[in-house]
Amino acid sequence: MTTxxxxSLLAILTAGVLLAGGYATLQASKSRTFQFFGGMVNRAGIDDKVVALTFDDAPTSQTGSVLRILDDLDVRATFFVIGEALERDAQxxxxxxxxxxELGNHSYSHQRMVFKTPPSSAGK
Ligand SMILES: [Zn+2]
Structure with a gap:
């Protein structure tokens, strides 16, 4: 039997552990250099000074305008696409x-990626 x-001390410690765990999970979900499952590319591994131009969550209503500008400037980029958006605008x-x-994959529905697991067909 506990006093x-x-x-009270156990309740305070439990609340502290839960808060710390929740905060750590929130911070991990915002990270651009860490995820729990699968690989992540955040460096090019080259010594040249270059810029990689990327666009997040395409296609959108702005994609056509962006493509015209890139074409005028003769610049290539990577568009991270969302499957749902591609279904609406495959063209x-x-x-x-x-x-x-280039196309990059930002999943089908673009939920938070931190707990996403690699597809079972990865590497095939
Ligand atoms: Zn995205």
């Missing part, structure tokens, strides 16, 4: 590739 002060996805840009 009332011991139960935009085809245009991105046809104009020499």
């Amino acid at each position: 009332k002060p011991a139960r 935009a996805g085809r245009r991105i590739v046809e104009e020499g840009h």
Whole structure:
């Protein structure tokens, strides 16, 4: 049988552990250099000074305008696409590739990526 002060201390410690765990999970979910599962590329591994131009969460209503500007400047970029958006506008996805840009995968629905596991077909 525990005493009332011991139960209070245990409750305070439990609350502290839960808060610390919640805070750590929140910070991990915001990280751009860490994820729990799968690999992550955050460096190019080259010594040249270069810029990688990327666009997040394409295609959007702005994708056509962006593609025209990139074409005028003869610049290539990577468009991280969302499957749901590609289903709505597959032609935009085809245009991105046809104009020499690369596609990156930001999942089907773009939920927080920190707990995403690699697909079972990864590497096949
Ligand atoms: Zn994104």
